[in-house]
Amino acid sequence: DGRWGIGDNATIDGFVAQTDTAGVEQDEYAYRLGGQYDSELWSMSASYAEVADGFNPEVGFLTRGGYRKPSGFLLRRIRPQNMGKIFELRPHVSYRGYWDFEGFQETGYLHVDNHWEFRQGAEVHTGINFTLEGVKEPFEISEGIFVPVGTYKNTEAQLVAFTNQSNPFSLEGRLVAGGFFGGDRISFSPAVNFRVGDRFQSSLNWSYNDVDLPEGDFETNLGRLRLSYSFTLRLFVQALIQYSDQDDLWASNLRFGWLNTASTGLYLVYNEIRDTGELSSGIPGRSIVLKYSHMFDLLN
Numbered sequence: 001d002g003r004w005g006i007g008d009n010a011t012i013d014g015f016v017a018q019t020d021t022a023g024v025e026q027d028e029y030a031y032r033l034g035g036q037y038d039s040e041l042w043s044m045s046a047s048y049a050e051v052a053d054g055f056n057p058e059v060g061f062l063t064r065g066g067y068r069k070p071s072g073f074l075l076r077r078i079r080p081q082n083m084g085k086i087f088e089l090r091p092h093v094s095y096r097g098y099w100d101f102e103g104f105q106e107t108g109y110l111h112v113d114n115h116w117e118f119r120q121g122a123e124v125h126t127g128i129n130f131t132l133e134g135v136k137e138p139f140e141i142s143e144g145i146f147v148p149v150g151t152y153k154n155t156e157a158q159l160v161a162f163t164n165q166s167n168p169f170s171l172e173g174r175l176v177a178g179g180f181f182g183g184d185r186i187s188f189s190p191a192v193n194f195r196v197g198d199r200f201q202s203s204l205n206w207s208y209n210d211v212d213l214p215e216g217d218f219e220t221n222l223g224r225l226r227l228s229y230s231f232t233l234r235l236f237v238q239a240l241i242q243y244s245d246q247d248d249l250w251a252s253n254l255r256f257g258w259l260n261t262a263s264t265g266l267y268l269v270y271n272e273i274r275d276t277g278e279l280s281s282g283i284p285g286r287s288i289v290l291k292y293s294h295m296f297d298l299l300n
Contacts, residue, residue, distance in 0.1 A: 010037045019056050027052035043075040043092075053101065064098070067106065071096040090115035097132075105151070108132030113158070121164030129156045133181065142246065145216040147181050154179025169194055183213035201228045221245045234259040250274040260294065267291040 001015030014033040021028065034047030053066040075092035091114045098107040113127030131154050138146045156178025163170045169192075176187040191205040207222040224242040231237075240253040252272050259265040273285035 009039045010035065017055070017057070019054075019058075021054065021056045021058070024054040024056065027054035028056070030055045041077055043077075044073060046070075046072045066100055067098045068101065069096065069098050085118050085120070086116060087119045088115075088117040090117070104134055104136070105132060106134045106136075121166060123160075123162055125158070125160035127158040127160075129158055129176075129178070130154075131156065131179075135181075141181070141213075142211070142216070142218040142220075145213060145218060147213070147215070150182070152179075152181050154181075156180075156185075165193065168196065180211060181213060183211065185212070186210045199230050202226060234265070248275065264293040264295050 003013040012035045016031045019028045030051040032049035036045040049069045073094040078089040094111045099105050110130040116124045133152045159175045162172030172191045174189040187209045189207040193203045195201045203226040205224045209220045222244050227239040238255045254270045256268040269289040271287045
């Protein structure tokens with residue numbers, strides 16, 4: 001992989017990867033090529049990626065495989081002189097799409113938005129999303145509710161607002177309403193943030209979904225608490241605790257980091273999942289991970 005800077009504003013980056021898995025004899029590659037441009041007035045990017053069906057990074061993390069993915073982003077920054085408390089407007093559009101190698105589109109996401117930034121630091125984002133989901137096989141989205149095979153094209157409105165994030169106490173919220181797998185969905189996510197200088201940061205977030213499908217209706221709730229404390233610029237500890245009522249699960253993550261340079265260094269991570277349902281299995285998952293990485297400069 002690599003990155004090439006062009007002037008003060010542009011970069012080109014990409015990677016090529018190959019795996020070798022027993023029993024797989026072809027299509028074990030992945031690659032991506034992209035470019036970015038960022039100036040005071042404009043930000044834009046475009047990229048293309050492929051992950052072949054046989055690509056299998058068994059020691060890595062791959063959220064989905066077997067796809068072709070084009071994506072793009074274009075943003076304009078405007079600082080009006082006569083709009084009162086409005087400091088900056090950022091109209092923008094972005095797109096990403098996933099196709100399999102047979103030409104079937106699995107996902108499409110076109111986002112059209114404008115960010116309204118106020119002089120006191122608050123922001124409001126007003127956007128609209130055009131989505132596409134291609135379902136090849138029925139899947140269970142909630143207990144006893146299955147989404148049938150088909151291609152689902154929907155439109156949803158999006159509203160995001162938050163107060164000045166640099167204040168010790170801040171609020172934020174996200175509201176999405178529109179089509180969803182042939183039905184409708186309303187999603188609401190408020191959050192409360194508290195910080196003490198640059199050392200301690202915390203966030204309490206709740207995510208609520210009300211889904212109405214032809215096959216049935218359901219609601220979900222997800223609560224999340226994040227805590228972070230930095231002893232120095234390089235030494236920190238972070239914690240994440242969350243609860244999902246759909247699965248009746250508690251999950252916790254505790255991470256200690258001792259950074260070196262360029263995000264390298266020592267990491268110690270503890271993960272635990274607790275099942276609190278009627279058929280509880282107690283602690284179905286627990287792990288401890290120790291990782292150390294170091295970057296060498298072989299040319300100097």
